[in-house]
Amino acid sequence: MKKILIIIQREYLSRVLTKSFLLTTLLAPIGFILLVGATVWVNTLGSSEKRIAVIDESGVFKDMRFPDASDKSVYFFYPNESFDSLYSNIQTNGKEAKFDALLRIPAGFEIMNPNRIGVQLFTADRPGLFMKQYLTEMLGDVVRKKKLETLDVDKAAIENLNEKITINYTSDLGNEKVGFTEIASVIGYLIGFVVYIALLVFGTMIMKGVKEEKTNRIVEVLVSSVKPFQLMLGKIVGIGMVGLTQFLLWAILIMLSNFFIVAVLGITMDGGMMTPPSASAANNIDADEIRILIGHISEIRFLPIFGAFLFFFIGGFLLYGALFAAIGAAVNDDGDMQSLTLPVTIPIIISIILLTKVIGEPDGSVAFWASLVPFSSPIIMPSLMPFEPPLWQILLSAALLILGFLGTTWLAARIYRTGILMYGKKVTFKELLKWGFKG
Numbered sequence: 001m002k003k004i005l006i007i008i009q010r011e012y013l014s015r016v017l018t019k020s021f022l023l024t025t026l027l028a029p030i031g032f033i034l035l036v037g038a039t040v041w042v043n044t045l046g047s048s049e050k051r052i053a054v055i056d057e058s059g060v061f062k063d064m065r066f067p068d069a070s071d072k073s074v075y076f077f078y079p080n081e082s083f084d085s086l087y088s089n090i091q092t093n094g095k096e097a098k099f100d101a102l103l104r105i106p107a108g109f110e111i112m113n114p115n116r117i118g119v120q121l122f123t124a125d126r127p128g129l130f131m132k133q134y135l136t137e138m139l140g141d142v143v144r145k146k147k148l149e150t151l152d153v154d155k156a157a158i159e160n161l162n163e164k165i166t167i168n169y170t171s172d173l174g175n176e177k178v179g180f181t182e183i184a185s186v187i188g189y190l191i192g193f194v195v196y197i198a199l200l201v202f203g204t205m206i207m208k209g210v211k212e213e214k215t216n217r218i219v220e221v222l223v224s225s226v227k228p229f230q231l232m233l234g235k236i237v238g239i240g241m242v243g244l245t246q247f248l249l250w251a252i253l254i255m256l257s258n259f260f261i262v263a264v265l266g267i268t269m270d271g272g273m274m275t276p277p278s279a280s281a282a283n284n285i286d287a288d289e290i291r292i293l294i295g296h297i298s299e300i301r302f303l304p305i306f307g308a309f310l311f312f313f314i315g316g317f318l319l320y321g322a323l324f325a326a327i328g329a330a331v332n333d334d335g336d337m338q339s340l341t342l343p344v345t346i347p348i349i350i351s352i353i354l355l356t357k358v359i360g361e362p363d364g365s366v367a368f369w370a371s372l373v374p375f376s377s378p379i380i381m382p383s384l385m386p387f388e389p390p391l392w393q394i395l396l397s398a399a400l401l402i403l404g405f406l407g408t409t410w411l412a413a414r415i416y417r418t419g420i421l422m423y424g425k426k427v428t429f430k431e432l433l434k435w436g437f438k439g
Contacts, residue, residue: 003226004234011209011238016245025246029253050074050131053099055083058109066103066142069134076103090124097124103135111146184386185359187300192359192383194247195313196352199378200345202243202317203324206236210328211337214420229413231420232329236321240314247313305385308394315401316378320344322405322412330419330427330435340429347375355383362387371397374404411436 015021054076056062066076079086083104090097101123108117119139121127210232226234323344331337351370358367358380370380371389377397381389418435419427 004230004237007226007231007234008238008241011235012241012245015205015239015242021242021246025249026253028250048073050100050127051077051098052101052103053077053079053086054103054105055086056105057083057107058105060109060111060146061105061142064142064146066138074131074134087122090122094124100124101127111143111150114143183300184362187305187386188359188362188383189355191305191309191385192352192355192379195309195316195379195382196348196355198243198247198313199316199320199348202239203320203344204341206239206321207324207328207337207341209235209239210325210416210420211331214329215332229417232322232325232413232416233409236318236325240317240321243317244310244314300386301388305382308385309382311398312378312382312401315398315405319374319378319401319405319408320348322409326412326415326419326432326436329416330422330432332425332427336427340427340432343429348379351376351379355379358383362389368393372400374401377401 050073052074054061054066056078065078068075077099079098083102086099086102090099090102101121104120104122106117106120109119110116121135324341327337327340327344331340354366354370354376357364358370361367362384367380367384370376371384371393378401381394381397385394414437415432415435419432
């Protein structure tokens, strides 16, 4: 045990006391702050204005005015000029023309069959995606209202058709408050993504560290005083502690930087908005909805989530770390390492692919089974914690993860013992399995 502790100490201090570790630990929160700040700043920038001239040759919309975009990106004008004149102006002057686009409703346009003779849009340059989306939705709403008017439906009834419906969600677990699911989904996805990145980054670190020691023949000196299993376990635990240290420092730094984020976003911790209503309106943001969503953050049980994150991260890291260490011990060059790494990384990649489905249906069968399989539970189960899964499911997932870790460690130790002192031989995945199961 003493020898393992010495190896753990060496692996931990040799990485923590480096400039690269300190820079990464400090720059990650700064990058997070800059990302949030940049996102907010970009959202405060108004979209470029598009001046669209409406040419209604059909006369269907002669008594109507199309609504301008609420984000001030699209304005409609109704000039007393012919289409040919305006189109010629666009062709001649391009972006310097009177209008950026011409929205033409051709003669013969039928409100009850709007696609028989379709609406046309002529632009000086390529229309953007948001402009296309707004025009499609706006014209759809306008045509729908016009159809109802044609059918002599009362205007008050038409407006009543567009009234939003508020649903009070209820389940066997009680009332589902508005915004809770959205906040839980965001937190769950972030947790799963962090574990996914950590498994790949620190697992690769273990593999390259083992390969480097083998290539430099350092391992030949080490195994003369410690057993290969002790060396492998010490390296895995030491690098795992490096990851936990980095996560802890990130959490502290991000919490300290909350004051800066509050100043940038204008959001108080209780969900209150400090930005003026006009700013929210200008950016098409519903301040009440944001206040509700942020208010539900306080309802998330962070202590169980943090505990599950630590346990499943450690369990997943030990499980995958053993396999990465075995690959590092078996290979002699980077080409072999890349090919043998694929079977280990595939379950991690599949887990992050399943994460979207799991977050969308936290009580579904995919979420249930993915939270139990040891190769996917380190990512899936922490992501489910904001949705408060039953205790028996959490305990069962934890027990299976422990069994999975013991199994992969046993297999990896046998591969490590054989491969760490083998040089000059190209190893295949089939041969790795042979070392693991037959010794």
